Amino acid sequence: MSFKVLESVLRPLSYWYNQENIEEVAIDRSKQIWLRLRGKRAYPWVMYRDEKLTKEYLTDLLYIIANTYELPFDPVSGTPVVYAAIPGEHRFSGIAGKNVMYDEEDLTGGVALTIRIHSDDVAFGFDAYKLEQGKQLHKINPLKDIKEPEDPYERLLLSIKRGDHILVSGATSTGKTTFLNNLLKILDINKRIITIEDTRELIVPHKNRVHLVLSRTEQTNQLNYSKIIDLVVRFTPDAIIGGEISTSNAGALWELMGSGHDNCLATIHAESSEAAYKAFTDRILHSYPTIDRAKTMEEMRQKLRVVQINRDGNLRAVTEVT
Numbered sequence: 001m002s003f004k005v006l007e008s009v010l011r012p013l014s015y016w017y018n019q020e021n022i023e024e025v026a027i028d029r030s031k032q033i034w035l036r037l038r039g040k041r042a043y044p045w046v047m048y049r050d051e052k053l054t055k056e057y058l059t060d061l062l063y064i065i066a067n068t069y070e071l072p073f074d075p076v077s078g079t080p081v082v083y084a085a086i087p088g089e090h091r092f093s094g095i096a097g098k099n100v101m102y103d104e105e106d107l108t109g110g111v112a113l114t115i116r117i118h119s120d121d122v123a124f125g126f127d128a129y130k131l132e133q134g135k136q137l138h139k140i141n142p143l144k145d146i147k148e149p150e151d152p153y154e155r156l157l158l159s160i161k162r163g164d165h166i167l168v169s170g171a172t173s174t175g176k177t178t179f180l181n182n183l184l185k186i187l188d189i190n191k192r193i194i195t196i197e198d199t200r201e202l203i204v205p206h207k208n209r210v211h212l213v214l215s216r217t218e219q220t221n222q223l224n225y226s227k228i229i230d231l232v233v234r235f236t237p238d239a240i241i242g243g244e245i246s247t248s249n250a251g252a253l254w255e256l257m258g259s260g261h262d263n264c265l266a267t268i269h270a271e272s273s274e275a276a277y278k279a280f281t282d283r284i285l286h287s288y289p290t291i292d293r294a295k296t297m298e299e300m301r302q303k304l305r306v307v308q309i310n311r312d313g314n315l316r317a318v319t320e321v322t
Contacts, residue, residue, distance in 0.1 A: 006068045007087050009061060012052040017090060017115050024236060026114045026192070028210050029102040030055040034192075036236075038117075045192060045208050058111040062094050075099070075109070079222045081231055091116035093234040099223050101200055101211045112210045114235050152321035159305050160186045163262025167245070169269075169276035170309035175316050176267040177201050177243075179309060183265060184241065191238035191263075196228060196249065202241055210235060216248070225252035225287075233259060242266035245280055251287030254280070254296075257304065273306035273322045280304075 007014075016033055017025045023044070024036035031053050036044045062082045066073035069084050075097025086092045094113035102110050130138035139145070143162035149155045159166060160183060168176045168183070181203045187193070193209040195202050198216045212228060229252050232240060240261055242253045245268040257264045270276035277300045281293055301322075308320035 003068070003087055006064060009064050010086060012050070012057065013061070013115070014088075016048075016050070017117055018088075022117055024114060024116050026112075026208070026235070027053060027058065028112050028208060029110055030058060034208055045190065047207065055111055058094075058113065059096050062096050062111070062113075065092060065094070075221060077221055079227075081223065081227065083230075083234070086115070089118040091118070091234075093231065095212075095231060097221070098215075098218075099213055099221070101213055102209075112235070116234075116236075152318070156305075156307060156321050157186070160263070163239075165257050165264040165304045167276055167280065167304055167306045168265070168267045168309065169273060169306050170267075171269060171271060171311065174309040174311045176309060179307070179318075180241070180265060180267055187239055187263060192236065193239050193241060194232050194235055194237035195241045195243075196232070196253070197243035198246070198249075199243070201243060204241070210237075214249075216246075225249050228252055229255055229259075232256060237261060239263035239265070244268065245283055247283045247286040250280060250283030254284050270308075271310070273308050273320045276306045276308070277301060277304075 016035065021038045022035055023038040026034040026036070028034065031049055031051055033048055033050050033053060035046050035048070037046065062073060065084050065086065066082050071082060071084065072079050073082050080095050080097040080099050082094045084092045092113065092115050094111065096109065096111045098109035100110045100112045126132065143158065146158060149158060166183065168180050170176045184202070184204055187206070189206055191206060193204050193206045195204060195209065195211045197211065197213055200211060200213060214223060214225065214228065225248060240256050242249060243266065245253065245266050253264065253266055268276050268279055270279045277297050280300060281296050284291060284296065285293065306320065306322045307318060309316060310319045
């Protein structure tokens with residue numbers, strides 16, 4: 001298929017990404033498009049409705065891009081992901097099928113994509129990166145310099161606001177997922193959220209969100225957690241929310257926690273914070289058997305906050321906030 005045909009098919013999307021001062025566009029569900037504005041850091045994402053961006057159009061677009069570049073694409077039994085440099089040298093990343101669901105009722109799956117805009121006209125200067133002669137380096141997150149509060153309640157709120165990684169730990173029926181869902185309500189509503197689950201359980205109030213699903217029992221295509229890492233990074237999240245830590249996803253989630261993103265949150269079965277670190281590390285070892293266990297656990301203690309929940313009959317209580 002020629003690039004002329006591809007450019008014609010892309011026209012409903014190019015209307016958006018060819019506008020001035022656009023750094024990136026994202027589609028989380030059909031008929032909605034999010035624009036990331038270049039140079040605006042406070043609340044950079046703005047959403048618009050576009051009735052032309054239907055699920056059928058977006059799915060066909062992924063097939064056409066794959067065919068144009070002779071890429072494999074088969075959401076049912078092959079790879080459901082497409083990466084390409086589309087005309088204009090813009091970086092395209094997309095996924096379709098049951099591995100992406102915006103709503104729990106969307107049993108047939110959905111479509112999500114991002115386009116990172118290439119531009120040769122963007123003026124470059126060190127001052128744009130807050131690097132100026134004679135001045136101290138800019139602190140992106142001054143909350144990281146705040147002394148840890150003694151009050152565990154305040155300690156947890158500070159962790160959420162400054163972007164710490166949090167692991168909600170507890171035995172079965174202690175309410176880990178419910179607690180995690182309540183933590184999501186505290187996250188800045190303007191953030192872009194990516195969730196990674198084996199079944200849809202997380203309730204995310206943020207409109208700018210993508211739910212990625214890798215079923216433990218119904219996975220038929222070639223998407224796996226190692227491929228999820230690349231997709232999540234290309235989808236430029238402000239926060240990454242995992243479901244329950246398992247032997248399948250532990251390595252991927254731990255790698256994402258070290259990729260520079262804020263607010264990576266997940267749950268794990270354990271009876272104490274120390275047991276949570278051990279359980280997380282042991283699950284990582286299933287995918288990365290050569291890692292240093294003691295070193296990994298020490299890294300976790302440094303950059304991963306554990307909220308431990310225990311249960312006595314009908315009483316559920318947070319017993320540790322590390």
